[in-house]
Amino acid sequence: MISLKKSLRAASAVAATALLFATPGLSEPLKVGFIYVGPISDFGWTYEHDQGRLAVESALGDSVETTYVENVPEGADAERVLTQLALAGNNLIFATSFGYMDPVVNVAQKFPNVMFEHATGYKRADNVSTYSARFYEGRAVIGTIAGRMTETNTIGYVASYPIPEVVRGINAAYIHAKKVNPDVEFKIVWVYTWFDPAKEADAATALIDQGADIIMQHTDSPAPVSMAEEKGLYAFGQASDMKEFGPNARLSSIIDNWSPYYVARAQAALDGTWASEDAWHGINEGMVEIGEFSDAIPAEVQAEAQALADAISAGEYHPFTGPINKQDGSPWLADGEVADDITLLGMNFYVEGLEGEVPN
């Protein structure tokens, strides 16, 4: 009874908020603003968000009008740009970096009629949605490929900052590499930057010198892929496909595909059905896309990876399914138990088998 009441209340709240937002009349297009943390030419994170913006334009045509501001630092500058986008009449604003979280919340309070979408954050309001991608699903797939393809049994991982998102990716990749190759070992280098091509290249080189024959990365520049290409080894595209940077090296890629979500949200705003929600989408919804498998991957490995991706997509398999122990050997997930989103969101520990410590 109570739960029914609750859900009724929730439903009416959603309806109420949806009505609140002033949707432009037929003649006026919906104005959609984007704020980016990097340049749209970074070929990584920001580039993919801008592809999403272009997808909104091509899908919804004249009924929308999009604008963007690039290279906006997090903090005070973000708050100003967000306010100005709202003042300039944007009805729907996508803020595409974690550090925009508090600015989004502040500005959203001042503009209750503007709809905000914040990527990778966790603070919501009636007019603030959050969305993020379950990149770990992709990591599980490429981890499987890496485990099968490595000859030295050593996989190098260029990591940016020790935050849950990155740690989760390392764990997912390791668990699935280990599953298909019990001898596999991960070497992790933290570069403490999201973007520094030279440093990322150096980190990849260091890992290769340490015997890694497959490079994974959680940084934004395509430099590690380029390095693997040069050394005749393998790597995976990150954020965008990166095939151009390593035609031979790139085995597959995890592509951030924001287009379906952006188009759907803009459409909802147009229809007047937009409501605040918390979207954490994966392979199934198309937000996480597995790039085409390279011919270097044997057919049976391709099939295995594809099957894993399909099972994840269909909801038949969760990449964090027990039994999984934490690094110190203490149990985390019992046999068959599936990790809950809260733990995943705040993940700051390695799973059993990984060496080293999560720095902090």
Next chain:
Amino acid sequence: MDWSSLSPLSLIATMVVASIPIMLAATGELVVEKSGVLNLGVEGMMITGAVAGFIAAVESDSHVIAVIAAAAAGSAMSLFFGVLTQFLKSNHVATGLALTIFGLGVSSLVGQNYTGVKPPQFPKPEFGPLGDIPILGKIIFGYDYLVYVAFLTVLGVWLFLAYSRAGLILRAVGENHDAAHALGYKVKSVRLLAIMFGGAAAGLGGAYLSLIRVPQWTDGMTAGAGWIALAIVVFGSWRPWRVMAGALLFGGVTLLQLNLQAVGLEINAAYLSMAPYVITILVLVAISTKHSGMSANAPASLGKPFHPSS
């Protein structure tokens, strides 16, 4: 942790490659500073060289043209600085910073259509049997042409400054521009040439980054290398060989830091990342306490405005 897996050989080889961009840029800046000019725009000139060399390589498919284009672009950028500071008497520090801002903007604009494009592979010279010598083969004969160009540049600058008459004039100008002027040397022209050389070297350093070390063009890819080059000049106390050593050391420490992590050393990476800068300061202090050190070799007129009073 397995120390034995750290291979000194490949570490040295990677260290050399990692240090080339800053070595080139720093050697160029050394000449500029020796003439009494402080150009803080190295980053802006490097990134311009990086994008220009990249575009030229992609469009012409010729490495020679790419290298020339990079040097020319760096040089052209430096001319903004040169004309402003030498003829329009603007302040060196501020103009250099403005140059960096300008260079970053222009390179990003020009390079917009070149992200995601792959440049042609840069060839390595063939040393024949020399390359097969067990240890030396890899750490001496295993590089691309530009590495040798960089070391030759260091050698050339050293010979030029130490033994040539033109080098003497350049140093005289940097030491005391009024005296040099009184002796009839064209202070502004000498400085302008030095600035252009510095620009060319920085441009080349940038191109090394975009064409060889990380063969790709991405916005802002120099990521602060120009600033390091500036530091290396002072670190090397304005002597070409020390600047070279400084560039190698800096490249080496950064690499070692990453390698130690790869080996599995349990140390906070954030603090490890500070190491190159801390070590630079420490070495600098050590050098400057010796009286024969940098203070004696610093160009006396560095950064001071020059105007012939009569």
Next chain:
Amino acid sequence: MIRLERRRAPSRIWSFLAPLAAVGATLVGGAVIFSLLGKNPFEVLTTIFWSPLFDPNLSAYARPQLLVKATPLILIAAGLSLGFRAGIWNIGAEGQYIVGAIFGGAVALAFYPEEGWYIFPLMVAAGALGGIAWAMIPAILRIRFNTNEILVSLMLVYIAVQFLAAMSLGALRNPEGSGFPGSRNLQYYESASNPELVAGTGIHWGGLTAVAALACLYVLLHRHILGFHIRLAGESPRAARFSGARPALLVAFCLGVSGGLAGLAGLFELAGPSGQISIDFNVGYGFTAIIVAFLGRLNPIGILFAGLLVALTYIGGEMAQFMLGLPAAAIQAFQGMLLFFLLAMDLFLNYRIVFGAGARA
């Protein structure tokens, strides 16, 4: 034959004309760039320079934001100008800005969630102290070992950046932030926050401090023996020594003041507009302020205007991005060009162009 002749005193007329001429030249140059990019140059230029001030929709918000954006620039530039006059080159204000914010932020977070009037003053003191401490490293090394302060202060920026990352991920991380990097937001912690003093004006404690700093700077330079020594040291170190200036004291004073003001700028920015210690807390104010100091000709009033002008190009540039779809890189190139012209036109302040052979030949 064209040549330059030094004026006996800076030209008064040109001190006003030079910036105007520079803006004029930039408008022409900008028009070329923007038309090459296929934009209407007139529209772009009015968006950058006019819209933030007078656009009916945006200016009410943008005008106070100009002050917010200019505040740290002016505050830092005011301090730097002292050293630059004396030939003491602190180019590491960015690092001092970061450390000031970390120190001040750490004080606030140590008290959290306690409320009290004394918290903010303590933070301010800690922020200034942090900046001073960071600046004292190059100062002491210069005094004791004659180590070049340009290099040391620059290196310390990179160390501070790493320190900032370590703090945002470690000691100062928000324990309720689900493991994400970044501290608690001080905007939501009343005793530690630095909001607008009067809503809608864009003036917070940092703004007041900046104005006070400029006033003190003016008095110091023109009414105090130390200011006299600073000016003399820049023009002629030997003469300064004869007149009783102590070089070590000057180094410590100039670096200390610039570090302290940079630290304060960091603290006010942290507690106010920014709110959080995070990996990307610093956005280059420390470097931009160097340009502001020179654009302002190291003069308090000049710095005020230079800071506002630079802030205008930032805010106007953003507007040009979202109103006209101009890439950020074009704005950056345009800013660089504007700075070039402003610096170049200052020539006429101190020199006159003489045509013909003149007396010298």
